[in-house]
Amino acid sequence: MGCAVGQMASFSKTITETDVYGFAGITGDFNPLHVDAVKAEAGRFGERIAHGMLSASFISTVIATRLPGPGTIYMGQEVRFLNPVRFGDTITATVVIEELLDRGRVRLHTFVENQKGETVVDGYALVKLPRKEGEGENGEKSKQILGCHLQSRS
Amino acid sequence: MGCAVGQMASFSKTITETDVYGFAGITGDFNPLHVDAVKAEAGRFGERIAHGMLSASFISTVIATRLPGPGTIYMGQEVRFLNPVRFGDTITATVVIEELLDRGRVRLHTFVENQKGETVVDGYALVKLPRKEGEGENGEKSKQILGCHLQSRS
Numbered sequence: 001m002g003c004a005v006g007q008m009a010s011f012s013k014t015i016t017e018t019d020v021y022g023f024a025g026i027t028g029d030f031n032p033l034h035v036d037a038v039k040a041e042a043g044r045f046g047e048r049i050a051h052g053m054l055s056a057s058f059i060s061t062v063i064a065t066r067l068p069g070p071g072t073i074y075m076g077q078e079v080r081f082l083n084p085v086r087f088g089d090t091i092t093a094t095v096v097i098e099e100l101l102d103r104g105r106v107r108l109h110t111f112v113e114n115q116k117g118e119t120v121v122d123g124y125a126l127v128k129l130p131r132k133e134g135e136g137e138n139g140e141k142s143k144q145i146l147g148c149h150l151q152s153r154s
Numbered sequence: 155m156g157c158a159v160g161q162m163a164s165f166s167k168t169i170t171e172t173d174v175y176g177f178a179g180i181t182g183d184f185n186p187l188h189v190d191a192v193k194a195e196a197g198r199f200g201e202r203i204a205h206g207m208l209s210a211s212f213i214s215t216v217i218a219t220r221l222p223g224p225g226t227i228y229m230g231q232e233v234r235f236l237n238p239v240r241f242g243d244t245i246t247a248t249v250v251i252e253e254l255l256d257r258g259r260v261r262l263h264t265f266v267e268n269q270k271g272e273t274v275v276d277g278y279a280l281v282k283l284p285r286k287e288g289e290g291e292n293g294e295k296s297k298q299i300l301g302c303h304l305q306s307r308s
Contacts, residue, residue, distance in 0.1 A: 011182060019180050022176055022179075023211075025176075026173050026176050026177055027208075027211045027215050028165060028167065028212070028219070029211070029214055029215040029218050029219060031219055032224055033218075033224070051211070051214060051218075052228050052231075053207070053210065053211040053213075054181075057181045057183070057207040057211070058181060059207075060183055060205060060207040061182045064185035065184065070187070074235050075234065075235060076234040076277075077206075077207070077210075077232070077233055078230070078231070078232035079231055080229065080230040081228050081229060081230060
């Protein structure tokens with residue numbers, strides 16, 4: 001159950017008005033681009049779109065619940081916002097193990113695509129694998145790095 | 155009303171169980187660390203904590219609604235998750251103009267602190283300032299870079 005370069009996992013969801021308005025209510029980001037249909041219609045996308053950070057948050061969902069999964073320490077994330085997510089778009093966030101680093105740290109390629117295969121968010125995450133306390137060879141407490149929870153694209 | 159290095163704006167909110175459960179419902183991130191009081195109590199923080207990406211999302215709130223404000227194009231964000239946000243913590247997301255780049259792009263220092271002044275999220279954003287179409291000197295259409303909407307820490 002070890003982690004290996006190339007392992008991946010995904011999470012998909014159709015983004016609805018409900019999601020965007022809920023996210024606006026929680027974060028306070030009531031930018032007209034997201035919640036004002038009249039102003040958004042006159043803007044560059046011609047309609048309301050989802051918050052970029054909402055789409056990016058699904059990366060965290062994959063990391064925290066699938067790969068590497070619960071217990072993972074999320075150290076950092078970088079994202080580039082490349083395309084808008086419109087209400088009704090179905091997006092898929094994918095995490096791929098890119099590089100195994102020292103001290104249980106792993107660099108992940110993280111990206112979100114829409115139903116047309118267009119990348120809407122692209123970037124990298126740095127995480128620390130979950131560890132389990134155990135007994136070392138000499139009876140001392142040691143920490144064992146736990147493996148990745150899921151290895152397949154779902 | 156131009157943008158200048160050092161201008162800053164902030165947004166504060168007390169993070170509650172309601173926020174965290176709402177965010178979990180929208181994103182699907184039901185990591186026990188956030189929504190299972192029993193498991194979280196046995197974990198490294200001793201209680202449930204907020205999602206890192208929830209705290210990071212308030213950076214987007216400041217950018218989209220205050221500085222530079224509506225019309226800003228959010229190109230990218232990098233964040234490091236440094237400390238947990240516990241239910242009841244009051245966090246303040248702050249954006250500071252760090253560098254004015256070419257083509258209306260601006261590099262922002264972005265960070266989130268808790269009520270004790272501890273940094274919980276730190277990083278940088280790249281944005282493009284809002285532009286307004288207008289008439290150029292020779293009657294051609296030109297785009298004018300609009301200034302920053304807010305200049306003070308609020």
